[in-house]
Amino acid sequence: MTDTIVKAGISRRQVLKGGALAATALAMPAVISSRALASSGEINILMWSDYLPESFLKTFQDGTGIKVNYTGIGSNEEIINKMKATKGRGFDIVSPTNNRSLQWKPLEILQPFDMSKVDIDKLNPAMAKIGSTDWAFTDGDIYWVPHIWGTEGIGWRTDKFKPEGAQPSYGDVWKDENAGKTMGRGHSMLLGAGLYMETFGELEPGSVWKAYESPEAMQPIWTKITDWCIARKKNIKLIWNDADSQKNGLMNEGVIVGQTWDGPPLALKTAGEPVTYAAPVEGALAWVDGMALPTGAENTDQIYEFLKYAFNPEYAGEAIDHHGYNSPVIGAEKFAGEAYSKNFAEAYPGDALAKLNPWPAEPQWYADARTEFTNKFVSA
Incomplete structure (x- = not known):
């Protein structure tokens, strides 16, 4: 699982391989699948709200003629609930996170990929393996392929906040000196608080994962x-x-420090705003968001044409340059630009990559109980 990605203190160069090159122009493919254009000529995607930049969508549509109907979401619960409500209909691709496999399997609303049509060899092997282990719902089948990976840590305004040490802490979100100027996502903010509580004896070490x-x-x-x-x-x-509410918090709502995904603050940083992001001293929370096929997916040929683009290093690199997350596509890094490389190095200094905390697989009982605790906190 993701543990195989992060335990050896590897660098992004080892994960994605490559140097730095600006992707100023995306070449159109020489051959476009005639089958992909033969049916409806569109694809319906339910995906995290900032994963498909306009430049990527334009390149895909111009190159294939396929229209993308893109519905942005902000949580795994939203994906699952939409698919449960429609019994797997309405979308061709959905984007669950790697640790949610135990919640998806019993629903039986996903179908396996035709792996003969997926360029799986273009992906980081450790991340690709997640599909054949955690998401192999039936023997020999794969129901999930990786798309974007990243972390949740600490984002802050460089003009209004400075970490006490070399790295920030989850505790910065809760400290009295930052009162009224912090933010986080309900359930993961509680988990981050737990990791912080372990550092000063309020919880026994290892309690959060126990x-x-x-x-x-x-x-x-x-x-x-x-x-x-x-x-x-x-x-x-x-x-x-x-993602948008994170950016708005840092830019317009008076937030000086928060527990955030890596992409939103790093996208602001790349745009020249006084914002940055780094793994906290307790270790950033690592995840891999993938792509899966609902049982009601209708535009099959278009799906595999989309995967072809998503796993092209040039197009993947151009996309991560915009949204600030990371790609499992080997060689994507070299098309992402110098700012991306610089941001990554500053976000994960020293042994930060070796200290990443992969989100564990979540049974439904855990997700349900966590929701109850989160609601209690939010409504307090």
């Missing part, structure tokens, strides 16, 4: 975390739910 073992193990740990956070809720300015 909570995944059983409902009995989770209850006392998350009760303690939730109570601790409720006591400090007045310090939180904003609870965000997607």
Whole structure:
């Protein structure tokens, strides 16, 4: 799983391979699949709200003639709930995170890929392997392929906040000196608080990950975390739910530091804003968002044409240059530009890559219980 990606202190060069080249123009493919243009000429995608930049969509549509109907989302719960409600209909591609496989399997609303049509060899092997282990719902079949990877850590305004040490901490979000100027996402902000609580003895080391073992193990740990956070809720300015709300918090809502995904603050940084992002001292939370096919997917040929583009190093590199996350496509890095390379090095200094915390696989009981704790915190 993602543990194989992060345990050896690897660099982004080892993950993605390549140097730095600006992708100022994207070449159109010499051959466009006639089958992809033969049916409806469109594809319906349910994906995280900032994963498909306009430049990527234009390149794909100009090169294939296929129209993309793109519905942006901000949480895994939203993806699952939409697909449950429609019984797997309405979209051709959805984008669950790697750790949600245990929640998707019993729903039986995904279908396997035809791997003869997927350029899986173009992807980082450790990330590609997730599909054949965690997402192999039936023998010999793969129901998920990687698309974007990244982390959740700390983003801040460089003109208004400075970490106390070489790296920020999840605790910065909760400290009284930052009261009324911080933000985070409900459930992951609680988990980050738990990791911080382990550093000063409020929780035993390893408690946050022990909570995944059983409902009995989770209850006392998350009760303690939730109570601790409720006591400090007045310090939180904003609870965000997607990429845009993170950017807006940092630029327009008075937030000086927050627990964020890496992409939004790094996109602002690349645009010249006084914003940056880094892995916290407790270790950033690592994830891999993938692509999966609902059982009701209708535009099959268009799906595989889209995957061809998504796994092209040039197009993948141009996309990550815009949204600030990372690509599993080997060689994508060299098309992302110098700013991307610089941002990555500054976001993961020293041994930060070796200290990443991959999100563990989540059973449904854990997700349900976590929602209850999160709602208790949010409504307090």
